[in-house]
Amino acid sequence: MAIDRTLVDILEETADALSTFDFGKLNALEQRIVLLAESNTKVPRDGIGVALQRKRQLEIILKNCQINLDALNRLHARNMRNQWAQ
Amino acid sequence: MGTIASLMDIAQQALRANQEALNVTGNNVANQNTAGYTRQVVSFQTVDAVTLSGSTYGSGVTASATSQRDRVLEQQVQQQIQSQAQSGALESALQQIENVFGLSSTTSSASSTVLGTAIDSFFSSLSTLASNPSDTATRQSVLTAANTLAAAFNSSSNQLTQVSTSLNQQVIGDVSQVNSLTKTIASLNTQITALSPNADAGALEDQRQQAIAQLSKLVGLDQISTENNGITLTTSNGAVLVSGNQSFALSTTPVGGTTHILAGGQDVTSNLTGGDLGGVLQARDQQLPGYQSALDNLAFAVGTQVNQQNALGVDGNGSPGAALFSLPATSSDAAALIQVATADPNAVAAAATGQGSAGNTNASALANLASANIVNGQTASGFLASFFGRIGSDTAAAITNNSAQQATLTQLTTQRDSLSGVSLDQEASNLTQYQRAYQAASQVFNIANSIMASAINLGVQTTVT
Numbered sequence: 131m132a133i134d135r136t137l138v139d140i141l142e143e144t145a146d147a148l149s150t151f152d153f154g155k156l157n158a159l160e161q162r163i164v165l166l167a168e169s170n171t172k173v174p175r176d177g178i179g180v181a182l183q184r185k186r187q188l189e190i191i192l193k194n195c196q197i198n199l200d201a202l203n204r205l206h207a208r209n210m211r212n213q214w215a216q
Numbered sequence: 217m218g219t220i221a222s223l224m225d226i227a228q229q230a231l232r233a234n235q236e237a238l239n240v241t242g243n244n245v246a247n248q249n250t251a252g253y254t255r256q257v258v259s260f261q262t263v264d265a266v267t268l269s270g271s272t273y274g275s276g277v278t279a280s281a282t283s284q285r286d287r288v289l290e291q292q293v294q295q296q297i298q299s300q301a302q303s304g305a306l307e308s309a310l311q312q313i314e315n316v317f318g319l320s321s322t323t324s325s326a327s328s329t330v331l332g333t334a335i336d337s338f339f340s341s342l343s344t345l346a347s348n349p350s351d352t353a354t355r356q357s358v359l360t361a362a363n364t365l366a367a368a369f370n371s372s373s374n375q376l377t378q379v380s381t382s383l384n385q386q387v388i389g390d391v392s393q394v395n396s397l398t399k400t401i402a403s404l405n406t407q408i409t410a411l412s413p414n415a416d417a418g419a420l421e422d423q424r425q426q427a428i429a430q431l432s433k434l435v436g437l438d439q440i441s442t443e444n445n446g447i448t449l450t451t452s453n454g455a456v457l458v459s460g461n462q463s464f465a466l467s468t469t470p471v472g473g474t475t476h477i478l479a480g481g482q483d484v485t486s487n488l489t490g491g492d493l494g495g496v497l498q499a500r501d502q503q504l505p506g507y508q509s510a511l512d513n514l515a516f517a518v519g520t521q522v523n524q525q526n527a528l529g530v531d532g533n534g535s536p537g538a539a540l541f542s543l544p545a546t547s548s549d550a551a552a553l554i555q556v557a558t559a560d561p562n563a564v565a566a567a568a569t570g571q572g573s574a575g576n577t578n579a580s581a582l583a584n585l586a587s588a589n590i591v592n593g594q595t596a597s598g599f600l601a602s603f604f605g606r607i608g609s610d611t612a613a614a615i616t617n618n619s620a621q622q623a624t625l626t627q628l629t630t631q632r633d634s635l636s637g638v639s640l641d642q643e644a645s646n647l648t649q650y651q652r653a654y655q656a657a658s659q660v661f662n663i664a665n666s667i668m669a670s671a672i673n674l675g676v677q678t679t680v681t
Contacts (some may be wrong), residue, residue: 134658141664148657151237156656163663178668186669188661195654199238202649 133173134181136166141184145191238650241283245643254283254636256418265340282415289632290425291439296625297432303618305495306503309383310611313499313507316375317610319604326601334368335518335596337361339586345566346579355532355561362540362556373551376508383500384475388468390434390493391477394457395465398433398449402463403447409461414442431457436490438522452494453487455479462575474500503610508551509602516550517544517591517599526586529565529578537565537578 140163147155173181224332237258258281299605314320318329326332341354341361348354404424408417431437436452442460449458456464456479467478476485488497519541526537542557544550548636557563564582567575591599615652 137664137667144657144660148653149237153649153653153656156653156660160663161661163660163667167663167667173667181664181668185661185664188664189655192654192658192661193677195238195650195657199636199647199651199654213371 133166137163137173138184139183140166141181141188145184145188148188148191148195151189218508236281241643241646241650246492248643250310252422252429254418255639255642256281256283256421263459265308267593281418283418284420286632286635287441287572289628291627293632294429294432294437294439295626296621296628297429298436298494300618300621300625301433301491302436302489302494302498303614305386305619306499307495307611307614308502309379309499310614311608312379312382313376313504313607314611315378316369316372317604317607319608320667326604327597329604331368331372332604334361334365334598335600336586338365339583339596342579342586343584345564346576346583349566349576349579350532350574352561355564355566358564359559359561362610364555365518366541366554369511369551369554372511373508373515376504376511377552379505380474383387383496383504384470385492386496387475387477387500390491390496391466392628393469393492394431394434395463397427397434398457398463398465400460401427401431401449401458403445405458406461411445415445417445428557432491434491435493445665451479451487452489453484455482455484465644507607509547509601510599510606512547512552514551514591514596514599514603515554516543516547518585518596519550519554521585521588521590522582525578525582526563526565528569528581530569530571530575531565532562532573533560533571538563538567540564638665 140159144156144159146152147159239257244255317331327336338358338361341358345351345354345358401424404420404427408420408424411417411420424574428437428439428447428449431449437457438450438452438454440446440450446460447458448456448460450456454467457466458464464480466484468475469478470476471483476483477488478484485497485501488494520543523539523541523543526540531537534639539557540563542553542555544553564579566579567573568577568581568584578636586597587595589595589598594602596630
């Protein structure tokens with residue numbers, strides 16, 4: 131499989147796994163991309179367009195996640211404080 | 217591999233699913249202390265893939281939130297609320313009755329109560345009179361003890377009437393709350409049917425369940441699920457309270473000194489069970505009349521027997537004895553109406569006929585009534601002890617029953633809350649799971665970034681932003 135195709139697959143699967151918070155799958159994907167990075171295989175310049183699209187989409191999802199998680203952590207901390215105060 | 221457009225679709229679906237999951241957790245955490253809130257969980261569904269010209273497109277994901285509700289368990293909780301509210305109301309009413317007679321867990325005997333002391337003191341004063349029948353002060357103390365006894369009967373009877381009046385007011389208050397809640401439930405039925413006829417209506421459903429739970433505290437209910445996610449509610453005896461978007465108000469009317477409940481013009485008082493109303497009606501219509509009647513019997517028997525014995529003797533003026541107590545013709549209301557008929561100390565007929573006014577035989581006979589079986593085959597003190605024993609055992613049984621009902625309710629509520637309630641621990645665990653997933657995905661992103669940076673820069677490591 132071409133490296134650009136592999137990269138796109140990993141990014142797509144990462145977005146899917148993140149959507150369902152599938153931690154096991156995300157760990158497996160992390161191992162796959164670490165191996166890919168360690169192989170030192172170069173991504174052909176002409177095949178990088180789709181991969182960049184997928185990376186950009188994953189980036190948006192991650193930013194969205196970060197905002198939500200920050201809000202949830204604040205909410206959770208506030209409720210814990212309230213509970214202890216009672 | 218799909219096209220760029222299909223990839224965008226997948227990404228959008230993923231974003232929405234992710235957002236929904238986080239929103240649900242946020243909502244759960246924010247509503248942790250909201251009464252009646254049912255925890256929501258996210259379920260993910262993979263969108264069916266489409267194959268065109270040998271290529272497969274679309275493998276996105278959608279998320280939907282569903283409330284963790286067990287309708288059977290909800291109904292069990294509501295029925296238990298009805299049973300507990302009834303036993304609680306009965307216990308409360310019986311404790312009020314115990315208070316009327318000064319009964320408590322520390323009361324050692326009937327003779328230590330106000331009424332018991334008054335009976336004992338009255339017969340004791342007659343014994344003293346038998347020892348000194350000519351003494352005016354001793355005669356006066358008999359009248360004083362008689363007045364104290366009559367006042368104790370009057371006061372106990374009046375207080376029982378006040379308990380009944382208070383229970384009547386409770387009925388009126390409960391009915392008013394029932395009508396307000398049934399109106400709310402009918403309105404929620406309308407909204408739920410319009411917005412979510414085939415699925416759980418989330419927050420609206422929570423509000424309806426909470427209104428039904430509040431209604432269950434007031435009256436026994438039967439609940440029937442109808443089409444389009446509607447609910448019909450009837451009282452335990454079948455009177456319709458809510459049907460679809462319509463509510464049917466209960467009303468009250470006074471009948472013979474008690475407040476009766478009408479549904480659609482029909483008197484449903486005698487058949488209502490469950491909830492606060494069930495307990496109040498049980499106390500008012502079943503327990504209280506029995507206690508009032510026993511008190512009346514005691515007052516009537518003591519008054520009648522004393523009057524009859526007094527009539528057999530000769531008073532301090534040398535005349536035949538007259539009635540010491542004025543009483544109604546029958547025992548009905550005797551405790552409320554008993555009065556001492558005279559203010560003349562000489563009216564007590566201490567002497568027997570032929571003894572002269574200084575005799576004491578009839579005073580002894582009057583005193584001996586204390587040990588005579590004058591009320592339902594028992595002495596006055598014995599009857600009072602049995603009567604108080606009955607109130608005590610009824611109250612103790614009500615307390616025991618209420619404790620058991622409360623324990624069952626707690627158990628069912630815990631069971632329901634473990635399913636439907638928000639646990640901060642659970643939500644914290646969800647948050648951790650999300651956090652870890654986010655970190656793992658970030659790691660994938662960072663490595664992909666490095667790989668692509670190498671490609672774009674022909675092997676020179678840099679960062680693509």
